[in-house]
Amino acid sequence: MELKIRDNSSINKEKFNEISNLTRKISDKTLEQLEKEGVFVFPELIRESDDLTREQMILQSLNEDYISSNIMGYLGYKEEKLIIKSRFVNGNKDYLFKYLLEKVIKFPNFIELSTDLDKDNRLFDFLIFLFPYYLKRAMRKGIYKIYIENKYNDINLKGKIDINRHIQKNTPFVGNIAYNVREFSYDNYIIELIRHTIELIKKKSYGNKLLRKSKEEVAYIIETTAKYQYHNRRKIIIENKKNPIKHSYYTEYRDLQRLCIMILEYKEHDIGHGIDEFHGVLFDGAWLWEEYINTLLSEKFYHPKNKSRIGSQHLFTTNNRKTGLIYPDFISIDDKNRIIADAKYKPVENIRNRDYLQVLAYMFRFMQKKDIIYIQKKMKLKIKNYT
Incomplete structure (x- = not known):
């Protein structure tokens, strides 16, 4: 079942009966709570939007009604879906929301919030369309590098000898020594995660066209990830989930990391096709409008x-x-x-x-x-x- 409502509106609670399970998941919950449960909120809470706060709610109970806020976007749970359109929409086509996304975030002009085509993949497409924006934003800080432990087996000993691996690989002894050394590397689990996301997007019919919006950044990621292997995808996802970026200087990479995990896990678990997962992507309408005015002024x-x-x-x-x-x-x-x-x-x-x-x-x-x-x-x- 699918329900369409408008932002900044008062809607009678009876209209939500057909999506009662989803309504219980979101009503009277703050954006911070929903974000922790897997909803992607744009822009990032607190840091960018003056109007968006962690305490803000998508649906707030008021007597016999639910009150919606400035938030627009898409939410889903099991077979139930909620689309929040702009209150300035006339008819079913949300041209204003589409236009703001195109001008502010450089979404492709073929996005359609209310399309009847492949409804189950609508959220997946939204997440993918955000990828070039977050990639360019993160890489303005330069390529992300961290210390990683590399394993070697040669005659140029420059680290800690790995006894077990040395015995396993160098018996009988032929001159090589197995050792480990911590080194700064650009080819790390964060950059590998981005590479896996790029490769997944390429498989979409519009993937190459979309990635051209950040072609320099994409080319640099591909050049950097010499260790990329498709069958390592699950391992890379798990490592990123265990090690979220915490350093305040790399907040843009933290947002990109979270987006990439959502894109890859969405496709891996095939959310929207029967998997009982709560998911969604939400946009602050007031922030979009203000940033659109900024493009004019x-x-x-x-x-x-x-x-x-x-x-x-x-x-x-x-x-x-x-x-x-x-x-x-x-x-x-x-x-x-x-x-x-x-x-x-x-x-x-x-x-x-x-x-x-x-x-x-x-x-x-x-x-x-x-x-x-x-x-x-x-x-x-x-x-x-x-x-």
Whole structure:
């Protein structure tokens, strides 16, 4: 059974009767809880999205209704499926969500959330489409390298002798010595995991076209993984699950690692074809909208970010001390004709007092008489002039 709902909506609980098992898995649970149970949340919680928090819920009970949030995407459990579309959709086709994914995350233009083709593989396709984005993002930090223990059996002893292996391989003695040595290596279990994911994607009908979006990174991974062997896939998955990346510098690789494991395990267990697994991929609609606006304004506007502490401003300065930390969504680069822009993922009729007070505070801070509110209804731009 499949149910389609809209984000930021109130839905009567009776509509969820046909997917009651799935509803029990997600209702009144936070995104953090769902992420631990196997749901992939984009962008990563807390770190990137100003609107997304670990305590946020997909469905929250309120009397006889469930209230949905800014989250869009796809969830499945057994034979039950839930699709959360944008509230700005007219009809069955979620063109807005599709468009935002194409512009912000560079999804291929053939994705269709509400397609009737191969419904069981819809989540798998979503995960695959995310792969180039996460690969490019991770490899901006350079190729991931770690110490690994290499085993040698030659005359150039440079490590710890492996007695058991030496007796096994070098009896009678012919001059070689079996030894182990810890060395920095780019060809490690993380990079091997990425290589296995690349090889799996290549087998999809659209795989090569999709991988061209990150062809330099893909070529580098393939060149680096000289030890790659298809039959080692299960071993590589297990090693990555036992050793998740923990270093804060490599958080991008940690996200990529988790995505690769989900892609490989999804295909291995054939989730969606009768396996009783809870699975899903979710997107923050407000974050997608704000990042889309950034693609339009990036040449002429700064884009402060709260979570990463980029471009912070202050409302007040008292005794040379700045207070009242703020992060306007967009600040024009032209400081002589300063304009403050605010992205709102809501219909125009829902722009109310708090929204106006927010932009007014920004305007008074920058001593401006013009402010822009970008509203997510029919791509409308609303400009407010104040005198």
